[in-house]
Amino acid sequence: MSTTRRVALLGGIAYLVTFLASIPALALLEPVTDHADYVLGAGSDNQVVLxxxxELVTALAGVATALALYPVTRRVSRTGALGFVASRLVEAxxxxxxxxxxxxxxxxxxxxGGSADAPAGLMAVSAALVDVREWTFQFGPNLMAAINASFLATMLYRAHLVPKILPILGFIGIPLLVGKMLAVSFDVMDELTVTAFLLALPIAAWELGLGLWLTLKGFRPSPVLDEA
Incomplete structure (x- = not known):
């Protein structure tokens, strides 16, 4: 296996891992995120910890995408490649x-939570921590996903390393995802709505499509790879 094929394979697998880890994480965290009295009752602790x-795996896999692709992306733009690594680190x-x-x-x-003399403000503290998590979701998987795409989609499009439709999906998804994040942040829209899902769909399609393409096909022939 050539070096560039190995780079594409590792980057593609890392992208797919972010999907395989992030989707079940949302369901597993529901006992805390969707139930205000979780902290007072008999909670599904093992499920929430899992x-x-x-989510930790999702964060680390996101960093892995940038590090795995760096040997190729730096040939296109060293600034863009470093920016992609930095944005992934911030997201993580x-x-x-x-x-x-x-x-x-x-x-x-x-x-x-289970004690008879549980502090009166325990639910308030719990609600505040859930709010922290909700804001990290807006600035992490939402805003930073758009910034990630702005770096990587631009480099892949310039070098013609993947079919053009993939970075174009990223370009379409960037303003839509930022708009969704702002709408949710200013309480114009709820995160769990059909509209919010549709606004996030192009970026999700870009990342999933890129992961599948890199894993199954690898990079397209490019002068960038010849120089490498």
């Missing part, structure tokens, strides 16, 4: 902050 671990840090806030609620429930 969801947190899935934001996601991990959300994971820590959720897992803190689990610890609070275990230490204080």
């Amino acid at each position: 969801g947190g671990l899935f 840090g934001i996601i991990i902050l959300g994971v820590v806030s959720i897992l803190t609620i689990v610890t609070l429930r275990q230490d204080l």
Whole structure:
């Protein structure tokens, strides 16, 4: 296997891992994110911890996409390649902050929630931590996904390393995802609506399509690869 094929394969697999980890994480975290009294009752602690671990895997796999593709993307634009790595690192840090806030609620429930003298403000603290996680979701998987696409889609489009439709999907999805993030942030729209889903769909299609293409096909012939 050539070096460039291995780079594409590793980058594609890392992209697919972000999907395989992030989707079940949302369902696993629902006992905390959708139930305000979780911290007071008998919670599904193991399920929530597993969801947190899935989100951690998502964060690390996101960084892996940038690092795996760097040997090729730096041939297109060293600034763009470094920007992509940096944006993925920022996204991972934001996601991990959300994971820590959720897992803190689990610890609070275990230490204080089941006791007869549970602090009166425990639910308020729990709600605040859930709010932290919701904001990290807006600035992590939403805003940073658009910034990631602005770096990588531009480089792949310039070098013709993948079919043009893939980076074009990314270009379409960038303003739509930022618009959705702003609408949710200013309470114009709820995150769990059909409209919000449709606005996020192009970026999701870009990332999933890119992951599948790189895994199954690899990079297209390009002068960039010849120079490498």
